[in-house]
Amino acid sequence: MVKISEAPPGVEGPGFFATTLDKAVGLARSNSLWPLPFATSCCGIEFMATMASNYDLARFGSERIGFSPRQSDMLMVMGTIAKKMGPVLRQVYEQMAEPKWVIAVGACASSGGVFDTYSVLQGIDRIIPVDVYVPGCPPRPEQIIQGVMRVQELAATESLNRRNSEAYRELLAKYDIK
Numbered sequence: 001m002v003k004i005s006e007a008p009p010g011v012e013g014p015g016f017f018a019t020t021l022d023k024a025v026g027l028a029r030s031n032s033l034w035p036l037p038f039a040t041s042c043c044g045i046e047f048m049a050t051m052a053s054n055y056d057l058a059r060f061g062s063e064r065i066g067f068s069p070r071q072s073d074m075l076m077v078m079g080t081i082a083k084k085m086g087p088v089l090r091q092v093y094e095q096m097a098e099p100k101w102v103i104a105v106g107a108c109a110s111s112g113g114v115f116d117t118y119s120v121l122q123g124i125d126r127i128i129p130v131d132v133y134v135p136g137c138p139p140r141p142e143q144i145i146q147g148v149m150r151v152q153e154l155a156a157t158e159s160l161n162r163r164n165s166e167a168y169r170e171l172l173a174k175y176d177i178k
């Protein structure tokens, strides 16, 4: 079943509908999120299930999986991230164009999970900013979908100026991201 997106808040009358540019752009962005799956272990399998016909992430406009960072705007990190892999993940993040959103899928990406060891990054937010955390080991596809819907909400309500704001620059500066 095709679900028609709801119009953003605006002013409606006979033959016209008016809203703000922020809301119109937010509507488009939130319904055309292009995921970049950075899957390193078991949580990646849950993502595969999320993409398959039973859960069908395409319903959210997110069927276009991209393995080129420059053509994706939703980084989904799924799996244990070894410290050695940290710089690679960070490079992928930096290559993505703004606006971009990050989901830490599962306990490992969010906090290192059960791997409290010298070699495992204890959460990807140590090296890149994260917008949504999905708990679980592994999270079920429904939870991953909920994470995507949270990003949709963020994208739909984000001000067009946010990425140029002082607060956003400060956030990136904390991670030493230029």
Ligand code: SF4
Pocket: 041, 042, 043, 044, 078, 079, 080, 106, 107, 108, 109, 113, 136, 137, 138, 139
């Ligand atoms: S959170 Fe659990 S299921 Fe996901 S990658 Fe880590 S160990 Fe595997």
